[in-house]
Amino acid sequence: MEVKILSAKFDIKDAHMLEVAKQHGAYSQLDKLFSMEPVAVIEEVKNSGLRGRGGAGFPAGLKWSFLPKGLNKPVYLTVNSDESEPATFKDRYILVRDPHMMIEGIIICCYAIGCHDAYIYIRGEYTSQVKALQKAIDEAYAAGYLGEKVAGHDFKLDVTVHRGAGAYICGEETALLESIEGKKGQPRSKPPFPAVEGLYGCPTIINNVQTIASLPYIIENGAAAYKQYGTEKSPGTHLFGISGHVNKPGMYELPLGLPILDVIEKVAGGVLNGKKLKAIIPGGSSTPVQTPEDAKDLTLDYESMAAHKTMFGSGGIVVLDETVDIVKLVENLAQFYHHESCGQCTPCREGLGWILKIVKKILRGDGTSADIDLLVELCDNIEMKTVCVLSAACTMPVRSYLIKFRHEFEAYVKKGASAQANVKQG
Amino acid sequence: MSDRSKLIVTGKPFRFDQERDAEFERLVKRYPTRESMILPALWLTQEQEGWISAEAIAYIADRIGTFASQVFECATFYTMYNLHPMGRNHICICRTLSCWLRGKQEIVDYLKNELGLKPGEIGADGKFSLEEVECLGHCGTAPVVQVNGEFHESMDVDKLKSLLATLK
Ligand SMILES: Cc1cc2nc3c(=O)[nH]c(=O)nc-3n(C[C@H](O)[C@H](O)[C@H](O)COP(=O)(O)O)c2cc1C
Ligand code: FES
Numbered sequence: 165m166e167v168k169i170l171s172a173k174f175d176i177k178d179a180h181m182l183e184v185a186k187q188h189g190a191y192s193q194l195d196k197l198f199s200m201e202p203v204a205v206i207e208e209v210k211n212s213g214l215r216g217r218g219g220a221g222f223p224a225g226l227k228w229s230f231l232p233k234g235l236n237k238p239v240y241l242t243v244n245s246d247e248s249e250p251a252t253f254k255d256r257y258i259l260v261r262d263p264h265m266m267i268e269g270i271i272i273c274c275y276a277i278g279c280h281d282a283y284i285y286i287r288g289e290y291t292s293q294v295k296a297l298q299k300a301i302d303e304a305y306a307a308g309y310l311g312e313k314v315a316g317h318d319f320k321l322d323v324t325v326h327r328g329a330g331a332y333i334c335g336e337e338t339a340l341l342e343s344i345e346g347k348k349g350q351p352r353s354k355p356p357f358p359a360v361e362g363l364y365g366c367p368t369i370i371n372n373v374q375t376i377a378s379l380p381y382i383i384e385n386g387a388a389a390y391k392q393y394g395t396e397k398s399p400g401t402h403l404f405g406i407s408g409h410v411n412k413p414g415m416y417e418l419p420l421g422l423p424i425l426d427v428i429e430k431v432a433g434g435v436l437n438g439k440k441l442k443a444i445i446p447g448g449s450s451t452p453v454q455t456p457e458d459a460k461d462l463t464l465d466y467e468s469m470a471a472h473k474t475m476f477g478s479g480g481i482v483v484l485d486e487t488v489d490i491v492k493l494v495e496n497l498a499q500f501y502h503h504e505s506c507g508q509c510t511p512c513r514e515g516l517g518w519i520l521k522i523v524k525k526i527l528r529g530d531g532t533s534a535d536i537d538l539l540v541e542l543c544d545n546i547e548m549k550t551v552c553v554l555s556a557a558c559t560m561p562v563r564s565y566l567i568k569f570r571h572e573f574e575a576y577v578k579k580g581a582s583a584q585a586n587v588k589q590g
Numbered sequence: 591m592s593d594r595s596k597l598i599v600t601g602k603p604f605r606f607d608q609e610r611d612a613e614f615e616r617l618v619k620r621y622p623t624r625e626s627m628i629l630p631a632l633w634l635t636q637e638q639e640g641w642i643s644a645e646a647i648a649y650i651a652d653r654i655g656t657f658a659s660q661v662f663e664c665a666t667f668y669t670m671y672n673l674h675p676m677g678r679n680h681i682c683i684c685r686t687l688s689c690w691l692r693g694k695q696e697i698v699d700y701l702k703n704e705l706g707l708k709p710g711e712i713g714a715d716g717k718f719s720l721e722e723v724e725c726l727g728h729c730g731t732a733p734v735v736q737v738n739g740e741f742h743e744s745m746d747v748d749k750l751k752s753l754l755a756t757l758k
Contacts, residue, residue: 238622250687250725281620288633288670289726291739324620327633329668332724346625346660348667364622407688407729414730449687449725480729482688496690500724 165431167393169381169401170374171417174261180296182303185264193383194315197272205276209379211387213399218244218335218372219448219478221398221466228277230359231367240368241274241282242344243376246328246335248287249557250449250500251480254403255373257415259286259293262377263300269376270323271314272383277369280320284373285340288329298325332504336552337370338362339506350508351552374403394420398465402479408445409436409485420465425456427464428483439485443568447477449497450557452564474564490569491576494562495523501558512555515546519562526573529580536573540566594666597644598674604645606653610634614653624654628664632671641672677712677719679757682736685722688729693746697733698722700747704754717757 173179173188182190197205210225231239243266247255258266270282286294301323304310314321331349333339339349341363362368378400382390391399398420404427407413411433418427424446428434435441444454446462452474454462462472469476484493502516522539525531543559566573606614617630631650635642642665651658665671683697702708705718712719728734731743735750742753
């Protein structure tokens with residue numbers, strides 16, 4: 165099932181070094197690139213059907229075409245390397261094992277959109293990764309692939325790494341821009357969208373590391389070659405991260421469209437220690453949960469995920485075996501989102517805290533059935549009532565657990581009630 | 591979470607050393623506004639000193655030409671900036687989803703016992719500090735621990751024992 169498009173150089177020794185990467189084709193597409201018109205590059209990417217790999221799946225070429233034309237302002241590219249959504253661990257493989265593929269992707273994107281200053285926003289926790297990335301960038305400068313004349317062509321490009329410092333919210337594109345501007349990571353309201361008014365008030369494209377790293381293949385082999393992989397509406401390949409209760413957790417490159425249960429069984433070695441499957445989180449912690457029954461006909465593409473009322477997200481699949489206590493899992497998730505709320509919007513700042521408090525109350529055995537209803541009501545009152553979708557990233561999955569595993573919440577309520585009755589009798 | 595609203599006054603002046611000074615000057619040319627240097631300057635400070643003092647905040651603000659309040663706001667918002675000295679070995683344990691599923695609690699309990707520290711605390715001798723953090727992006731090799739910035743994957747108590755023995 166596995167394919168090697170993005171991961172082609174991952175297992176080659178020292179492929180992170182420029183000389184080795186070049187022997188395997190890095191930067192070989194630049195002459196072809198500069199012989200194309202920028203609009204032709206955008207057209208090729210549009211035709212490839214490449215969708216954003218950061219979570220929302222927005223078509224990359226289409227996003228680029230939203231940039232206003234004829235504006236007398238610089239255009240910026242920011243590459244989103246915040247990678248903080250729980251269960252997501254794919255981009256760092258690119259940063260460490262094949263950074264030159266991403267740098268070449270940055271050159272392609274910047275040429276297409278007319279950008280001369282790109283920023284890579286990398287999460288602060290990636291300490292060794294940021295060093296590896298900076299080293300690759302330094303090498304690219306020294307070899308003339310970045311700087312005043314990219315590969316000898318009349319095109320200037322600077323690439324600067326900007327380190328975050330421990331805030332999940334800075335993965336949200338406008339919080340990321342605020343952070344580069346030297347502010348707290350509090351998202352902006354949209355519109356205006358960043359393509360019109362982004363970094364420093366200028367038109368800005370934000371793309372995920374994997375989206376950008378997919379570009380060299382598309383330019384080299386053409387849109388049609390890319391579309392051979394995946395499904396018609398979800399073309400290409402993706403670096404899936406499989407974690408939780410499987411025998412072989414890890415990062416696997418797969419074409420889109422494969423049945424999720426097959427992938428868990430055949431690629432990830434099945435449920436850990438032969439236990440029974442309880443549920444699957446299909447695309448990172450913010451995507452609604454799927455029971456084994458739901459997942460029977462679920463495939464790894466944007467359309468199937470939507471039809472199952474969940475999301476492809478960042479491709480981070482989490483497998484839960486029969487021993488998982490869903491109420492405790494919801495506590496773990498709620499704590500994450502509550503902690504990571506930027507504090508700007510009241511429904512998110514206060515509401516996520518209330519979700520956490522009520523779940524803790526149920527776990528203590530002090531909850532009632534009305535508390536379970538209250539949790540659902542809270543989700544409804546928080547979602548889409550905030551500047552960004554961090555709050556929805558919490559309420560969408562939480563609601564799915566409340567609906568599909570309500571009996572587990574009820575069990576805590578019943579156990580608590582009978583324990584209290586015993587105390588009174590005794 | 592520890593109190594992130596207070597700064598420590600050391601009574602000693604702060605300034606970048608030569609190496610950090612050069613890095614500041616290299617980076618400042620890359621941004622159209624000097625405010626963009628706030629996060630990088632906070633990182634440079636932390637690299638140099640291990641943490642960020644009231645004097646450092648004032649120095650950064652002055653160096654950039656912005657309000658100290660804006661630097662303060664960033665230093666307190668972003669949780670990786672240390673506002674006080676940490677242990678010589680700062681141990682972060684991921685507490686989130688995949689690490690939780692794969693037994694992070696055993697790691698936390700062992701460290702608590704062994705070091706006599708709760709997450710968020712710094713040992714009296716300054717050798718260790720312990721912290722539970724959110725997903726570190728290594729969920730496929732859970733549970734993970736990060737010590738002084740270095741990742742240790744697929745951890746268990748045995749591996750932890752050998753790791754602790756190497757720390758000075
Ligand atoms: C709370 C939140 C966190 C996000 N975190 C990330 C992230 O870590 N990495 C990422 O690429 N996109 C993240 N996104 C999505 C970005 O806002 C944005 O859609 C994406 O970077 C666009 O790139 P793409 O079109 O190439 O996917 C996040 C969004 C939200 C709302
Ligand atoms: S959940 Fe621990 S590293 Fe992601």
